[in-house]
Structures are given as C-alpha cells and as structure tokens.
Amino acid sequence: MKEKIWLSSPHMSDEGYEKEYIKEAFDTNWIAPLGTNVNEFEKELAGKVGAKHAAALVSGTSAIHLALKSAGVEEGDIVFCPTLTFSATANPIIYQNAKPVFIDSNYETWNMDPKALEQAFEKYPEVKSVIIVHLYGLSSDMDKIMEICNKHNVVVIEDAAESLGTYYKGRHTGTFGEFGVFSFNGNKIITTSGGGMLVSNDEQKIKKVRFWSTQSRDAARHYQHSELGFNYRMSNVVAGIGRGQLKVLDRRVAKKKYIFEFYKRELSSLDGIEFMPINDWNEPNYWLSVITLKGSVRPLDVMEALEKENIESRPVWKPMHMQPFFAEYDYVGGDVSEKLFENGVCLPSDTKMMDDDLERICSIIKGLWSK
C-alpha cells in the first residue's frame, strides 16, 4: 500500500523555524504561562492580516465564543450564522444561550447569500450579531454583506478560520467586521497543533478578551473575580509553532493554488464536474480544492475510489439546519447549501503532495468516467 495521502495535514517548515521558537521557550523556561512567543505571535499575525490588535487563544472556537460575549450576546439573543459551515461556528452561540438563525449560501460565493441575509433582517430586526464565514478559503461578498449589516447596526464577527491568506479586493478576510477569528487547528492552512486568534481594531475589546481568557483575575494581590472567567489563553510553546508557521504561510497558499489549478486543468472536461467559484474580487488561499458533481458519477463514488487507494477526501460540510442538534432553530433561504452538500467533494489538498500524487489522484477520478 502506498503511503496515505491526507486531505490537509500539518506541514512544518523545512527550515525548522517552529523548533527554534520552541527551543527558545524551553531555554528561557517560558513554557508557561505567557511569554515572548505569545506576544510576538499576536503582533505578527495582526500585522500579516492588517488588524490593529490580536488575542491568542486555545482555539478558533474559543475566539468565536469571546467575540460573541464581547458583542454583548446573551441569553435569548438572536445571532445570524451561515448554515453551510463547520459546527464550531454555531456552537458558541449556544454556549451563550443565544439562538442561531441559519442562513443559506448562494452559488456565486458558496458563502452567505446577501438576499437571504436581508430576508432574515426583515424577520428578526432585533438580531444582535451576525457571523460571516469564508468557507474553504473563499471570501464572502463583503461589500454587499457589510452594507446590509451596517444599515442594521449589528456587530459583525468574521469566522476566518479557513481563510488565513485570503483577500477580498486586496483586504484580508477577518478585518471587515468588528472581530475576526482565525484557527490553527491541525488541518488548517497553518497549524500550531491547536490554537486560535481573535483580531480587532478595538484595543479595549481585545484587552478585555485577554482578561476573560485568563480567568478574569482582577488587579489585586489576592484572588478576586468580579466577572465570569475562562481558561482560553494560548500557551507560549504553541505560539512558538505559530510564529514559525506564519513564516511559510505565503508558500502554503502558493502550493494550495497550484493544487487547485492542477485539478482544474486535469478534471474540468469531465462531464458534470464544476469547481468552487473563484470570483475576480477574491484572492483565495485555496485551503481545500472542492468540486461539485451533477452527472452520474456521485461524490460517494469519488470518495470510495480514493479511499481504496489510501487517499483521504471528504464531503462538503453538512448544513447546520440539517443537523439533529440544531433542528429546532430557524432557517432562512432555499436549497443552495443542501445541493452543495449533496453534490460536493473536497479533494485531497495536502501541501506535501508531489506532482505524481496529484497525477495518481486525477487518474483514479478520471477512471470513474470511463466505466
């Protein structure tokens, strides 16, 4: 059996940058709690995306949670959320005992449909916050979405967990709303093994998030707490991995784009195959190469044929309004996200793949059409 090809696995730098930062943390005994790596990783990431401030946290999920808390989302409040996403986008709404209203995608972006968003505002004018996702590294249509959200005066939180390195009209995703969220989970474009970052231009809000994330300890010698606390802060070792990974982000984006274009060149002519939409205002990070299938070859055929050869692929995210856990919440839109789920396949997008891996994957897929 050939070595497994992963959908998207950790890829440390050839230069060993990550190890150098970790070594420094060991040598100075700044293993915990905080230290240089955390402070510098915050500054470096904020600089990379063009945000003024950043708080390094244990996960993207915890960053969404504290963004919602900072937005004042409380029990019973409504929060709009795209239905086509990973559950980590929606779960923190429930942590705050608030109510998600799920919103459909459009085919032009695969992300939140501005028309459905307007309908949702008509139905729920009291909404407190809107979470936008940039799925698979494709940016949402931010001009239209921000225009609608600004008209209604809501706090916009961008879940950019999948879109580090993605630009909309030259501006980095995650910097349009009040808050942007990044993730360094194991399968993301860069990883710290696990981690997240909350960015904002509002320094006071980021300071408050750091305070909450370290158990809300008041400035007193004794242990005093005036607010609910969380243990959500990133460690100095993890931040060291992040600093090293950030150095190779551009290289990873270039390779992801190469992978997408390789598939497109080799597979576009197959009957019924379509590639995820690359709009001219969108410079994606191509985190995953995703296709949809309309003909007789179904997504399961592709996934099973690849699996037989020890190659990982995945379906598109199952929409939140179709999830048993979220079934009780409202949904606004048509069937776009359902169709993308039904017809979509995420192709192997691991940056360690070589040309012969890509050729092998393409020939397995093409084989399904010649049966």
Ligand SMILES: *Cc1c(COP(=O)(O)O)cnc(C)c1O
């Ligand atoms: C990965 C991911 C998250 C969660 O990030 P973690 O760091 O794993 O908590 C949130 N939203 C989306 C869309 C993701 O893909």
